[in-house]
Amino acid sequence: MIEQPKSSALSEQIKSLIEWLASYGGKDTGGVTRLLYDDAWRSAQRAIEAKMKEIGLAARYDDAGNLFGRLEGREAAAKVILTGSHVDTVADGxxxxxxxxxxxxxxxxxxxxxxxGAPRKPIEVVSLCEEEGSRFPLTYWGSGNITGVRNRESIERAADAAGIPFEQAMRGAGFGLGRHPRPKRGDLECFIELHIEQGEVLEREGRAVGVVSHIVGQRRYEITVRGESNHAGTTPMRWRRDAMHTAAELIGLLMRRARADKTGLVATVGRMEAKPNVGNVIAREVTFSLDVRHSDAETIRAFCEESFGECEAIAAEHGTTLEYLKWMDEPPVAMDERLRRAAEEVLEREGISHLTMTSGAGHDSQIFGTFCPTALLFVPSRGGVSHSPAEFTETEDLERGVRLLIDLLHRLAY
Amino acid sequence: MIEQPKSSALSEQIKSLIEWLASYGGKDTGGVTRLLYDDAWRSAQRAIEAKMKEIGLAARYDDAGNLFGRLEGREAAAKVILTGSHVDTVADGxxxxxxxxxxxxxxxxxxxxxxxGAPRKPIEVVSLCEEEGSRFPLTYWGSGNITGVRNRESIERAADAAGIPFEQAMRGAGFGLGRHPRPKRGDLECFIELHIEQGEVLEREGRAVGVVSHIVGQRRYEITVRGESNHAGTTPMRWRRDAMHTAAELIGLLMRRARADKTGLVATVGRMEAKPNVGNVIAREVTFSLDVRHSDAETIRAFCEESFGECEAIAAEHGTTLEYLKWMDEPPVAMDERLRRAAEEVLEREGISHLTMTSGAGHDSQIFGTFCPTALLFVPSRGGVSHSPAEFTETEDLERGVRLLIDLLHRLAY
Incomplete structure (x- = not known):
């Protein structure tokens, strides 16, 4: 059992570090905007670099803009214990x-x-350059470069909303020029990410830490219902081929089926467009989104296939037709069991309440998870609010997470 | 039993009159655009005026732009048998x-x-200036002026899409200047309107003429569902307050209830808007239209009240709230029973197949119906298509309608 820092000192430190980093790209709203390679992003990375040096870590960038602070290990051949998260934010996050x-x-x-003092194995703190996809239409640029799932080909035609090409923005920030080492790593033993939950599960369940077992898989569809436009007054109900009615029955069915699942499946219809979308005209076409997530790919597949079978029967009864466009099908990613058990042992010993849970949102750990043993650990988000200036986590929850990380790193590296 | 015109001659005449009137405002699409007081409208009214004179009718306008052609009656005190319809069209109608x-x-x-020769009672043919509301945000300007439900106050702030005030457009066409008699009439015995069905009922039922018993009443609502936005991945189904799910269940319920009605009720949800309308965000608000029509006001009221009761229960179960904005509540208008019976007698005697039906769409007869005894008679619309260049009625159906009108006018005026 290791000796932990004093609670009051650690609390103060974490609170002040959060405010310090938020000052780079801080907005009048109380939110933060740091978009990949912009001025706020650059000043944040420079400040973190200075902080790493001040702590006594060896700081370096890779050629994508990821920033690493290394605490050298005593064993020359040991692989790296990597920990950190992403430095970019959504707009006004x-x-x-x-x-x-x-x-x-x-x-x-x-x-x-x-x-x-010096650990047995090297520990590296990482400030990943990009995860959110909030400037360019591309996500996980940081973890993707380190693991090799993203490279220069990924960004060939990408530009931001102002029309600035990705390549130009990268070069403007001093990256992509070969001045720094190539990003792909072959020397990682594991990756540990501490993150806010961005959901309400921990708060509602009254637990301090979430140990993630899986990052969920996702399927996303655009479903189009085609019927026939007609006059709302002169067309008897029995002759209608009403795309809106079909869509409503389909959405109702999908939501009831998702609610009936007791294994954590979530399904969402967030977007709908009707044509011609006029109150006194029967809709000829309705398109809606479907987002389905679960930790088990087979459960997602079965949910979609069984639901779509019932959807077809409803459409046939209404004289309408359905078209499914599946534009995303990401498999679930399991977190490392050994790391999970290690985290749970620490939490038990420290008497910190915790919960094994899935992550319904994507994180860098999803990219690392198929590359090296990975742990993703959550602290509560008040009201589940995130991507907003109202995002908040209690200092004592922040502190508990850091204590867990200290203990876990000690176990793994010392 | 009166002597009817020769079929071949009447067919030719009707066909050529339809093409003649369609040439004023005719488009390359095959459609017609005559908007109140515009050039096409003015040339159409002038052409009809000339035709009235050619036939030997005394032509005159009223100060709103309605055009009347009078066949004088022999009885000085007799009231007028009025027949006709509106000269304006929708854009590309x-x-x-x-x-x-x-x-x-x-x-x-x-x-x-x-x-x-001269009838006992005067017959007037009317070319009503406006019904569609396709230029200004106001309908039934023609019949409304004659019956007194529309007047100069109705148009005080009205302007067309180009910003031209109603008053200016009217004066530009030579009306609203006091040059013609005031539109309000006190001398009408009845109004008879022959019109295309603009629906598929006659065609599907294989009947030549529809005798309208009622023009349906209508209620129109905007219904808003309010829930809570949340992340599609991190919010378990049981904690959601999903406005889209509620809206889907409500629309499904309303449509199933409308389908279950066997007395001719129709209900339509043609428009829907979700907020924020993003695929991976649970909708916080959904607004949709509801259009309910029936020939009996009590049936409409009961449908809405009973459905809304069930809607409230669904919303309560979902943790969402509902708001109903009722922005239209027009009572049904009954057509005159004596005129209906007279029309049915003619149809029986002439061996023309017919159907007693309601009108699901509004017509000038709806305005006249509460002012004087009114008859509305339909001929079939191919495929139910209207407000489109594809609008079409077979010549033999057009001819049957005219034969009916000839006989009816003879019964009433001679």
Missing amino acids: GKYDGAYGIVAALAAAEYLKNRY | GKYDGAYGIVAALAAAEYLKNRY
Whole structure:
């Protein structure tokens, strides 16, 4: 059992680190905007680089703009224990999303170095350059470069809303020029990410930490119902081929089936467009989105196939036709069992309440998860609010997460 | 039993009159655009005025732009048998909507005058200036002026899409200046309108003429469902307050209830808007239209009240709230029973198949119906298509309608 830092000092440190990082790209709204390679992003990375050096970590960038702070290990051949999260934000996002994982890693590395000296294996703190996809139509640029699932080909035609090509923005920030090492890593033992939940599960269940077992798989569809437009007054109900009625029955069916699942499946219809979308005209066409997520790919497949079978029967009864466009089909990603057990042992011993859960949202850990053993650990988000200036996590919850990270890194690296 | 015109001659006459009137405002699409007081409208009214004079009718306008052609009666104190329809069209509308009622009245008056001479009671053919509401946000300007439900106050702030005030457009066409008599009439015995069905009932049922018993009443609502936006991945189904799910269940319920009604009720949800309308975000608000029509006001009221009761229960179960904005509540209008019976007697005697039906769409007869005894008579619309260049009625159906009108006018006026 390791010796932990004093609670009051750690609380103060974490609170001030959160505010410090939020000051780069801070907005009048109380939110933060740091988009990949922009001025706020650059000043944030420079500040983190300075902080790493101040702590006594060896700081370096890779050629994509990921920033690493290394606490050298005593064993020459040992692979790296990597921990951190992403430095970019959505537009007017919160202070915690991504940032918390970076500042927690900085605080943990500083404490371990000062209290226990050099570890057996190297520990690296990482400030990943990009995860959100909020500037360019591309996500996971940071973790993707490190793991090799993203490269220069991924960005060939990408440009931001102002028309600035990805390549130009990258070069403007000093990356993609070969000045820094290539991003792809072959020396990682594992990746540990501490992140806010961005959901309400921990808060509602009254638990301090979530140990993620899987990042859910997702299927996304555009479903189009085609019927026939007609006059709302002169067309008897029995002759209608009403795309809106069909769509309503389909959405009702999908939602009732999702509610009936007790294994954590979620299904969402968030978007709908009707044509001609006029109150006194029967709709000839309705298109709606369907987003289905679960930790088990087979459950997603079965949900879709069985539901769509029932959907076809409804459409046939209404004289309408259906078209399904599946534009996303991402498999679930399992987190490493050994790391999960290690985290759970720490939590039990420290008396911190916790919950094994899935992550319904994507994270860098999803990219690392198929590349090296990965752990994703959640702290509560008040009201589940994220991607908003109202994003908030209690300081004591932030502190509990850092204590967990300190202990876990000590186990793995010392 | 009166002597009818020769079939071949009447067919030719009706066909050529339809094409003649369609040439004023005719488009390359095969459709017609005559908007109140525009150039096409003015040239159409002038052409009809000339035709009235040619037939031997005394032509005059009222100060709203309605055009009357009078076949004088022998009895000085007799009230007027009025027949016709509206001369305006929707943008790129068909050749039959409104126009058929005018040309049928012209052909009937011409035949009766030539064959039977002066009637006992005066017959007036009317080309009503406006019904569609396709230029200004106001409908029934023609029949409304004659019956007194529309007047100068109705148009005070009205302007067309180009910003031209109603008053200016009216004066530009030579009306609203006091040059013609005031439109309000006190001398009408009845109004008879021949019109295309604009629905598929006659065609599907294989009947030549529809005798309208009622023009349906209508209620129109905007229904807003309010829930809570949340992340599609991190919010378990049981905690959702999903406005889209509620809206889908409500629409499904309303449509199933409408389908279950066997007395001719129709209900339509043609428009829907979701907020934020993003695929991976649970909708916080959904607004949809509801259009309910029936010939009996009590049936409409009961449908809405009973359905809304069930809607509230669904919303309560989903943790969402509902708001109903009722922005239209027009009572049904009964057509005159004596005129209906007279029409049915003619149809029986002539061996023309017919159907007693409601009108699901509004017509000038709806305005006249509460002012004087009114008859509305339908001929089939191929495929139910209207307000389109594809609008079409077989010549033999057009001819049957005119024969009916000739006989009816003879019964009433001679």
